[in-house]
Amino acid sequence: MVYELQVITQRANNRLGELINERLEWIKQRGYEVEIICERLDDDTDSLIFRLYLPDRDEGVFRIEDITYICKHQLAEAIAEHIVTAWESRLLWREIQRTCRAFPPGDKARLLSKAEEFMKCCHSSESLNLLMNFGRKSRIASRILGYIEDAPQLVVEGFITFWMQDYLTEIKFAVEVAIEELRNEKEYNDFVNLLRYFVETQPPKIQEVNLLMSSNGVFYLWDSAGSKIDDNYIEYYLEDMLFEEIDLDDVLVSILVTIAPRRIVIHENNPLPSKESVTMIRNVFQDRIVTCQGCERCGQLKGHEAGLRRP
Known part of the structure; x- marks a missing residue:
C-alpha cells in the first residue's frame, strides 16, 4: 500500500x-x-x-x-x-x-x-x-x-x-x-x-548653544559664556503648551531652529532619552553638533538626579 x-x-x-x-x-x-x-x-x-x-x-x-x-x-x-x-x-x-x-x-x-x-x-x-x-x-x-x-x-x-x-x-x-x-x-x-535649509540660510542669533537633558526629558539651555538662554524663546510657545497643541520636545526643536546656532554642544551626563526630538536635532543640525562626555554641569545634574532617586 x-x-x-x-x-x-x-x-x-x-x-x-x-x-x-x-x-x-x-x-x-x-x-x-x-x-x-x-x-x-x-x-x-x-x-x-x-x-x-x-x-x-x-x-x-x-x-x-x-x-x-x-x-x-x-x-x-x-x-x-x-x-x-x-x-x-x-x-x-x-x-x-x-x-x-x-x-x-x-x-x-x-x-x-x-x-x-x-x-x-x-x-x-x-x-x-x-x-x-x-x-x-x-x-x-x-x-x-x-x-x-x-x-x-x-x-x-x-x-x-x-x-x-x-x-x-x-x-x-x-x-x-x-x-x-x-x-x-x-x-x-x-x-x-x-x-535644515532654514537653519543654513538664517544668521545665528547665538553662536553656541549648550543642551543638557535630564532623564525625564526636561532640557536646559545656555550659551558659550554659561548664561541661560533667554526665557522669551520658551514663553513664545507657552500658550500652545498650555492648550496641549505642542509638547516640550517640539518646543526644544523650535527654539534651536529659531536660534540657528553654528554649534550645539550636547551634554550626555546620562545616555540621552530615546526621544524623537533628539533624533530630529541630530538630523537637522548634523555636523554642527558636538558631544560633551562630561563637564561640571553634567556632574551637577547627575548628582542632583542621584539624590532624587535615594529613598
Missing part, C-alpha cells in the same frame, strides 16, 4: 523536500519507507512527488490509518513552512507590483523590506510576534491538512489563491502598512530638509 501526494510549487528557494524529510524523521525511525522525487517542470516550477510505503495490514502499535494521518499532518506542517519561507516575499512583491505601479524601483524594494518586517514583527512584544507567526503558520497547515485529506495533488499557487483568502488579506494589509510608513518617512525627511 502506498500513500502518494504530488506538490507543485515555485522553483526559487524550494527547500520543500528538506522540510518534509525533517518532519518525517519520526516515521522513518519506525521503519516506514519514504520516497521523495523532485522534478523540474519548467524554469520556474518544480514538482515534488512524495510516497509513503505502508504494510498491507496493521502491524505493531500504530494502525495504518494512524500512520497515514500523522504523515499527512507532518506534510501539511512542512508545506505551511514552505509557503511562509518561500512564498511570502513573492506574494508581497506581487501585491506591491499590483498596487504601486507608479512607484520607482527603489521605493518598491523598500516597501518589500518593510512589509516583510511587518509580517514577522507587527507588534512591539517579541513573544506576541512569535505567537502570531506560529498562529499564522498553524492556520495555513490546518487548511492544507483539510485539502490533502482527499486530494492527491496540491498546486501551491492555486491553493493560496483559492483556499487562503484570509492569508492574502494579511499580505495586502502588510503592504498598506508599508506604504503608509514609507509615506510618513518621506514627509519626515522633507520636513527635516526644510528645517
Whole structure:
C-alpha cells in the first residue's frame, strides 16, 4: 500500500523536500519507507512527488490509518513552512507590483523590506510576534491538512489563491502598512530638509548653544559664556503648551531652529532619552553638533538626579 501526494510549487528557494524529510524523521525511525522525487517542470516550477510505503495490514502499535494521518499532518506542517519561507516575499512583491505601479524601483524594494518586517514583527512584544507567526503558520497547515485529506495533488499557487483568502488579506494589509510608513518617512525627511535649509540660510542669533537633558526629558539651555538662554524663546510657545497643541520636545526643536546656532554642544551626563526630538536635532543640525562626555554641569545634574532617586 502506498500513500502518494504530488506538490507543485515555485522553483526559487524550494527547500520543500528538506522540510518534509525533517518532519518525517519520526516515521522513518519506525521503519516506514519514504520516497521523495523532485522534478523540474519548467524554469520556474518544480514538482515534488512524495510516497509513503505502508504494510498491507496493521502491524505493531500504530494502525495504518494512524500512520497515514500523522504523515499527512507532518506534510501539511512542512508545506505551511514552505509557503511562509518561500512564498511570502513573492506574494508581497506581487501585491506591491499590483498596487504601486507608479512607484520607482527603489521605493518598491523598500516597501518589500518593510512589509516583510511587518509580517514577522507587527507588534512591539517579541513573544506576541512569535505567537502570531506560529498562529499564522498553524492556520495555513490546518487548511492544507483539510485539502490533502482527499486530494492527491496540491498546486501551491492555486491553493493560496483559492483556499487562503484570509492569508492574502494579511499580505495586502502588510503592504498598506508599508506604504503608509514609507509615506510618513518621506514627509519626515522633507520636513527635516526644510528645517535644515532654514537653519543654513538664517544668521545665528547665538553662536553656541549648550543642551543638557535630564532623564525625564526636561532640557536646559545656555550659551558659550554659561548664561541661560533667554526665557522669551520658551514663553513664545507657552500658550500652545498650555492648550496641549505642542509638547516640550517640539518646543526644544523650535527654539534651536529659531536660534540657528553654528554649534550645539550636547551634554550626555546620562545616555540621552530615546526621544524623537533628539533624533530630529541630530538630523537637522548634523555636523554642527558636538558631544560633551562630561563637564561640571553634567556632574551637577547627575548628582542632583542621584539624590532624587535615594529613598
